[in-house]
Amino acid sequence: MSPGLPAQRLACPVRGCLQPLGYAPEGRGRVFCGRGHSFDRARSGYYNLLQPQDRRSKSPGDSKTATEARRRLHRRGFxxxxxxxxxxxxxxxxxxxALDVGCGDGFYLGALVEALGLEGHGVDISLPAIEAASKRYPAAQWVVANADRTLPYQTQAFDRVLSINARMNPSEFQRVLRPAASGARLLVVLPAADDLCELRGSGRIDRVERTVTEFAPHFELAERRYVGHSACLDAEAIDDVRLAIYRPGDPESSVIEPNIGSRSVRFAWDLLLFRPLAMEEVPGTFASE
Ligand SMILES: [Zn+2]
Structure with missing residues (x-):
């Protein structure tokens, strides 16, 4: 076994394979499956398991600019x-x-690993975000993959799955979680209806009900909590919010005008803790393409 990060929860990302990945004997973190597919570990410690057919574009996911803007907002405590x-x-x-799906630059998972001594695994489709995560938080394992498709992890590998302001894949979240009786839970964080309300304008939809309905075939809601605070943002911070949330084609993300000066801004989230339903209640265990 190589020194460094554990890979034993990874599964082969080649379409239809999903065999467990183990360390290759020559070391250096290279992993391989029983069918002979193999993957190198990048110098900064992450695995790029993104398959050509799972790319949405040449550089999918958050850009370096968005990743750095988000990092500055984290660093300033918002x-x-x-x-x-x-x-x-x-x-x-x-x-x-714990697996953080859509982990971005790893801020939340990395901090939880350091504070709670978790075995942390993070996956995101953005290469710049995962590069930043693996440099900043070497104690966790970081993977580039498309989490909208089959997750490159073994079935029932995790005690917690986290989805923090990220896209969601309920059937795959259920597949990689251990059974509810073992205490396994899914934690979903959504932007609350009043999140960034001063910048986005009114009429934001409440996503909680929609999310609970979407997850109902695979999870039941155990608990929910609201977290919010207001902070005074200067022009630089507002610009970072704009860069961090901008997504091409998303009308909600393009409301913020540049150069609007400083103002008080609300940050707010809904936290949902879900209990996984028993796997046999769900036909099939693989996400559909
Ligand atoms: Zn394979």
Whole structure:
């Protein structure tokens, strides 16, 4: 076994394979499956398991600009209340395995690993985001893959799955979680209806009900909590919010005008803790393409 990060929860990302990946004997973190597919570990420690057919574009996911803007917002403390709430709400035992799907630059998972001694795994489709995560938080394992498709992890590998302001894949979240009786839970964080309301304008939809309905075939809601605070943002911070949330084609993300000066801004999240339903209640265990 190579020194460094554990890979034993990874599964082969080649279409239809999903065999467990193990370390190759020559070391250097290279992993391979029983069918002979193999993957190198990047110098900064992550695995790029993104398959050609799972790319949406040449450089999918968040850009370097968006990743850096988000990092500056984290560093200035605007997301600290969410991080504090996560530690308590997720109720994770030290040493438990946690997968953060759509982890971005790894801010939340990395901090939880350091604070709680978790075995942390993060996956995101953005190469710049995963590069930043693996440099900043070497104690966790970071993977580039398309989390909208089959997750490159073994079935029932995790005690917690986290989805923080990210896209969701309910059937795959259920597949990679251990059974509910073992205490396994899914934690979903959504932007609340009043999140960034001063910048986005009114008429934002409440996503909680829609999310609970979408997850109902695979999960039942166990608990929910609201976390919010207001902060005075200068022009630079507002510009970073704009860069961090902009997504081409998303009308909600393009409301913020540049150069609007400083103002008080609300940050707010809905936290949903879900219990997985028993796997046999669900036909098939693989996400459809
Ligand atoms: Zn394979």
């Amino acid at each position: 997301t600290q209340p969410l991080l504090d709430a996560l530690s308590a709400f997720a109720a994770i035992e030290p040493g438990a395995s």
